[in-house]
Amino acid sequence: MSVRRLADQQPESFGFTPENEAWAATEIAKYPAGRQASAVLALLWRAQAQSGYWLSKPAIEKVAQMLDMPKIRVLEVATFYSMFNLAPVGRYYVQLCGTTPCMLRGAEDIKAVLRKRIGESGHVTADGLFSWNEVECLGACCNAPMVQINDDYYEDLTPQSFSHLLDDLAAGRPVRTGSQIGRKSSEPVGGLTSLTTLYGVDGLSGKASVASQPPANDQPPHLAHLDEGAAHAHAAAEEAHIGEALAKLPADATAEQKANAVGARPLALEAPRGAADDLQRVKGVGPVNEKHLHDLGVFHFDQIAGWTTAEIRWVGTYLAFPGRIDREQWVAQAANLARGGTSSKVVGGHGDHDVKAGR
Ligand code: FES
Known part of the structure; x- marks a missing residue:
């Protein structure tokens, strides 16, 4: 472990805010008499949080005084753990x-x-x-x-x-x-490699929703390049599932309420990072849907490529075409385009335009 020293420039003093002082008293009281030193990590952590994410010498000394510990003992703790910063850091x-x-x-x-x-x-x-x-x-x-x-x-x-x-x-x-590539927890990048008998259990209902077997390339359907028949089967299952969930909502539910009932809104960008991608290169996205996507803060292929099942459900429901994103495989197309490829390998037959309701 490298040597960690206190910063050259130090503030004159340190004191907890009244709120943090009260919190510290509660923390210290959790330990039996004579064992108050057990609160040292908690107090140092709170002192660091109060001071812009770094610990000054006066803060270390204050904690030592509050816990009736020799200063050197608290200094040892503060210099041992890399979670404590001993000099100012950036925001x-x-x-x-x-x-x-x-x-x-x-x-x-x-x-x-x-x-x-x-x-x-x-x-x-x-x-x-x-x-x-x-x-x-x-x-x-x-x-x-x-x-x-x-x-x-x-x-x-x-x-x-x-x-x-x-x-x-x-x-x-x-x-x-x-x-940053949209995978859930630590699931394999290329899709499930084990517990595949659980594949197809729907995240919302717990019912088998897609298929009892993973697609040939072992990726979840929204990430995989499926043949048209498999994509349509997957989309139909999604549509049925979403329809079931929406049927429980009041008739006057807004588009957003409906979308929130079945999925999770994807993260939005306030503006494109530089030039926006030409989203109309995703087959199924025309000028109208491109505008809708921009309104939702979606400007780049990698954003669409990172959508999870819940996010696909949200967008599809919000835009009043549940199942269509899966049917047209926007996510797999976008992933291909984000890598510099073309979308044409993924979906055939629809042409480079929106296919429903003139969108
Ligand atoms: S090696 Fe980087 S998080 Fe474990």
Whole structure:
């Protein structure tokens, strides 16, 4: 472990806010008499949170005084754990995992982006927005490479997606936490490889909804390139399931209420990252639907490519064509287009235009 020292510049004093003082008293009271030192991590953590995510010498001394501990003991704790910062950090503090799984999956490329965009480890950008540090395994190895920014994890990063993420944070735009390629938890990138007998259990109803077997290439239907028949079967199952859920709603439910009842709204961008992608290259998306997608904050192929089943249900229901996104395989098309390919391998027969209701 590297030597960790206190910052050269220190504030004169530290005091908890009245609210944090009261919280600390409750925390300390959780431990038996004579064991108040057990609250040291909690108090240091709260002191750090109150001080812009770093711990000053006066803050460490204050905690020692409150817990009746020698200052050196609290200093030992603060300098041991990398969760405590001993110098000021940026508003967005990036912790890059550099341990073996992340390193093998491209952490060095992410580090190169950090060096280029922010500077060396520990440096805070002139606008105070960013700083970074390399840390050991953060426990999300399955989705390597990853970083933690403040309290959130960002996984399955590429240099491009990570650069976009920094752009979005700098511009105050909303960002997607977790996997940046839309996979759920730590499921395999290419779809299920085990427990496939559970495949097809619908996330909302628990009923078999799609098929008892995964598609040939072992990907979930919304990610896989299905033949037209399989895509239609999947879409029909989705339509039936959504129809069942919508039937329980009042007749005057709004489009948004309906969509919320069956799915989850995808993350929206306030504006495109640079030039918007030509979404009409996704077969089934014409000028009207492109406009609808823009209104929903969707401007890029990679956004559509990252939609989960719940998000497909939300968009399809909101736009009043449940099942259609699955039938036309927008997600698989968009993934192909995001990789620089064409959409034509995925869906045949509809032509490059909206196919329903003149959309
Ligand atoms: S190795 Fe990076 S999260 Fe575990």
